[in-house]
Every structure is written in structure tokens, then in C-alpha cells.
Amino acid sequence: MTNEETQTLNIDSLIQPILECEPQTSWPLLLPKLLDAYPQSAELSYRVAVILEQIGALAESEKAYFHCLDLAPKNYLVYLYLGYLLETKGEENTALACYALCETLTGSFNRLQLANSTAPQTLKRFQKAWQCMERNLGTASSITSGRWVQYSSKPFETPQAPHLFYVPNLTAKPIWLAQQFSWYESFSTMIPDIIREFHATFNTASSHLTPYLSGKEYESVFPKLANSNNWQALSLFKEGVENVSVSTHFPILKKALEKVPCYGLTASPYEVFYSKLAKGQTITPHYGLSNHSLTVHLAIDIPHDCYLDVNGERVSWQEHQLTIFDDSYLHMAHNGSDRDRIVLIFSIWHPDLTATQRQEIKSEFKNRQRWIDNLNATLDQYRNDH
Structure with missing residues (x-):
């Protein structure tokens, strides 16, 4: 001071x-x-x-x-x-x-x-x-039993450990069978067209590739990946905002996703991106943000010695096939080959959640963000009143 x-x-x-x-x-x-x-x-x-x-x-x-x-x-x-x-x-x-x-x-x-x-x-x-903070912020107000993890000392009921939000009593398993989802068949019929669109378009759109982890806060946990080209993303949607300069190149993919219950806090998907992991790189074990969504990978270009590990279960991506997993479990990815690995990544709502519960989660995040945005205003109002 x-x-x-x-x-x-x-x-x-x-x-x-x-x-x-x-x-x-x-x-x-x-x-x-x-x-x-x-x-x-x-x-x-x-x-x-x-x-x-x-x-x-x-x-x-x-x-x-x-x-x-x-x-x-x-x-x-x-x-x-x-x-x-x-x-x-x-x-x-x-x-x-x-x-x-x-x-x-x-x-x-x-x-x-x-x-x-x-x-x-x-x-x-x-x-x-x-x-x-735990007393006032740990428990969700919009969805029953939901809690904000960073303000809660309550232990998890499973090996999951998301570091933002947690909804108990949802079916918990590391790897999900893609064929069990109602949207799988219609999406699968479009995969060949999605792959062709990718190969025809990726080089043109690749100028929009950015480090997936941007910011100093990632440097201690992901020293080889943060702010580097070792892990890049070509984002159609990021944090609910459409990147039109990229998404216009992928109309077939956007059309295919319309019938998928993509996770999002607005009318748009929260994230949709092509993930490029450079040769010889490993995404170190980490937990995701929440358990109310699942992560979907569509394998685009998979060289040898590449795998995903979720809660100790190792999965090898199969080209042009879907892999669905719960990233609230400890997970990591490895590319031990001599060329890049590319997968399409998007998130879907956890299938146990009803339409009402999805809306409750959206309201919870919206209200929490509104409160955060008004912290200084709250302090100013108190000062003016006193």
C-alpha cells in the first residue's frame, strides 16, 4: 500500500x-x-x-x-x-x-x-x-442439493471432484456408451460429412487456432501446454459465445449439433471446438468444472500411441467414432506419436437431468454471475446508505 x-x-x-x-x-x-x-x-x-x-x-x-x-x-x-x-x-x-x-x-x-x-x-x-462464504455461497438456491464446490467442505459421494459445481444423485460413471443416447444414430449418419467438411476446411480456418489454455493461472498445473501451441483449439463456440469467423466454415457440423442436447447456459452450446494436441504431449491429470454435463469426443485424426484415461480406465480413440466421458473424474490424455492428434469436442447435458432441472442450473449460474458482477455496486450502495 x-x-x-x-x-x-x-x-x-x-x-x-x-x-x-x-x-x-x-x-x-x-x-x-x-x-x-x-x-x-x-x-x-x-x-x-x-x-x-x-x-x-x-x-x-x-x-x-x-x-x-x-x-x-x-x-x-x-x-x-x-x-x-x-x-x-x-x-x-x-x-x-x-x-x-x-x-x-x-x-x-x-x-x-x-x-x-x-x-x-x-x-x-x-x-x-x-x-x-460457505454458509452463504456453498449451497445452490435454484436446484435442489446442488452446491458450489469452491465454497463447500462437504465431501463428494463418488471419486468425482469437479472444482466448480456439483449435483448429487446423478448417475456417475467415467465412460458412457455412445450408442445409449437417443441422438447418437442421427448424429452418426452425419459423421462422414463432418469429417469431409473438416478436411476441406481446417487448413483455411487454422489461422484461428489459439492455445486452449490461455492465462497465467494455468502455467503451474500445465507448464508445457499453457499459452503454447502444444494444445490448440479451433473454437466454433467458447463459453457460450459463437466465433462466427470460425463457425461459418463448418455449416454441416453446426447442422448436426442442432439435434444434440448440447450443454449450454444460454441458447448456444457452451463449447464446441477442434482440439489439436501436438506430438509427444500429455495433458496431465485434472478434474473438470462440473458433473452436470458430459464431454463428447469425435475422433478425427488419431495417430498411434494415443489414449484417454478417465478414473484409471484407458480408452483409445477410434477414428470417426464417438467417445463420451464424465470429466468430473480425474482424467488425462496422451499423444506419444510423432504427429498431431485431432478430435472434435463438445459437451452435452447429463441425461438424468430433466428440462426443468437444466433450466434451474442455468438460472443458478446466471444469478451467481449477476451477484459477482455487482460486488462493487453492493459495497458502494452500503457506503452511500451509511
Whole structure:
């Protein structure tokens, strides 16, 4: 929280005379006056806020924390400490917004590895924040028994371990027989045309290939694949948004998918893409986001020494055939050959889910995203009202 002014400002020399020479009852009056004298010091605001909180001067402390946020809006400790103060005051909904904003800066509290040097009072606040988030965010409101995994300490009932959302009591098995699905026959009749379209079009559309894993957050788990051409995607749909510059090249595929119950949170499929795994590459074992969808692979170009492993079950792709699996199980893929492996990937709704349950899941994700998008507005509204 340092800035140009606080680098030369001796904060201890300002605070200590008050703490050592003045009665504690006068601190709520004297310490805020320091902020008036040095309004651009985020560090001073934070130090004053913590001291005032410790002596129970919550209104003055709250004001100092908010002032600190104005100066240092990306400091996670301010959100954490302000959230703890608000929760102490009984303002749990606003505290929850603070904790969520803190989490966007630190990563999931459930997986956060705190250093041994972390101050006890900070550890205490992280624990309190996690409890508040689990209490308020762990359970789905739209679909019965659904839960947001990153805010739930409840164990899974099967070897599945999705890291975003989980719906219990769905049929759980790693590999699914493609022929059991009602849409399989009609889709299969179009596979030869899909393959021909791919070979006729892929080279033209390949300029739109991008690393499938983009972002620093993937570099520690997938060091050889993240932000590289070792695993690329040619996406017709990504996160529910159609990439028209690509999808226009594949009208036959789009037509074939119209009769498939593609998973999506909007009217569009959530993802449809051609996946190119480079020679000699391995997608290391990992879990998917949820268990309410299944992943479908259509094998396009499969060299030797290629396989998919789901929960210890190894499957070799068969060219021009479908493989369907539940990626909420631990899974990995391997290409030990000397050329690229290419499969078409899309997701379908879990067949146990009714139309009503699918809509409930869509509503759950929509409402959660709306809440996330309004976190800062929630904090601003509280501040304006108080």
C-alpha cells in the first residue's frame, strides 16, 4: 500500500505519540485527524483502521477502511479486514461482498496456501471469511442439493471432484456408451460429412487456432501446454459465445449439433471446438468444472500411441467414432506419436437431468454471475446508505 508520499512518511512517528501519550478514549477522535492531515497515505489509513477496530471504534474504523480502499483498491487485506468488521457489525451481506472481492485478488480461500509468516489476526479473518462464504455461497438456491464446490467442505459421494459445481444423485460413471443416447444414430449418419467438411476446411480456418489454455493461472498445473501451441483449439463456440469467423466454415457440423442436447447456459452450446494436441504431449491429470454435463469426443485424426484415461480406465480413440466421458473424474490424455492428434469436442447435458432441472442450473449460474458482477455496486450502495 505504499505510494510516493508514504515512502517518505514516517507513520510510526505519527501514530505512536497518540497511542503512548493519549487516553484510549480519545483515539477515535485523534487518529482520524491524521487521515485528514495526510489524505493520500493508504498505509496510514490501514494502520489507523486496524487500531480503531481493535479498540471497538467500529464506525471510525469502517470509515478509515473505506478511505484506504479508495487509495488502494487492489489490496486484498483491506477487503478482508473490512469484511470482518462488517460481519462483526451484523452486516453479513456486505461482508460477503468484501470477502468475494478479496478472493478475486487471492484465489479460492478453500485452496489458498498461507505462508507460515501470516499474522494470526489475518489467519483468523481468512477462517472467518471462509465460514461466511460457505454458509452463504456453498449451497445452490435454484436446484435442489446442488452446491458450489469452491465454497463447500462437504465431501463428494463418488471419486468425482469437479472444482466448480456439483449435483448429487446423478448417475456417475467415467465412460458412457455412445450408442445409449437417443441422438447418437442421427448424429452418426452425419459423421462422414463432418469429417469431409473438416478436411476441406481446417487448413483455411487454422489461422484461428489459439492455445486452449490461455492465462497465467494455468502455467503451474500445465507448464508445457499453457499459452503454447502444444494444445490448440479451433473454437466454433467458447463459453457460450459463437466465433462466427470460425463457425461459418463448418455449416454441416453446426447442422448436426442442432439435434444434440448440447450443454449450454444460454441458447448456444457452451463449447464446441477442434482440439489439436501436438506430438509427444500429455495433458496431465485434472478434474473438470462440473458433473452436470458430459464431454463428447469425435475422433478425427488419431495417430498411434494415443489414449484417454478417465478414473484409471484407458480408452483409445477410434477414428470417426464417438467417445463420451464424465470429466468430473480425474482424467488425462496422451499423444506419444510423432504427429498431431485431432478430435472434435463438445459437451452435452447429463441425461438424468430433466428440462426443468437444466433450466434451474442455468438460472443458478446466471444469478451467481449477476451477484459477482455487482460486488462493487453492493459495497458502494452500503457506503452511500451509511
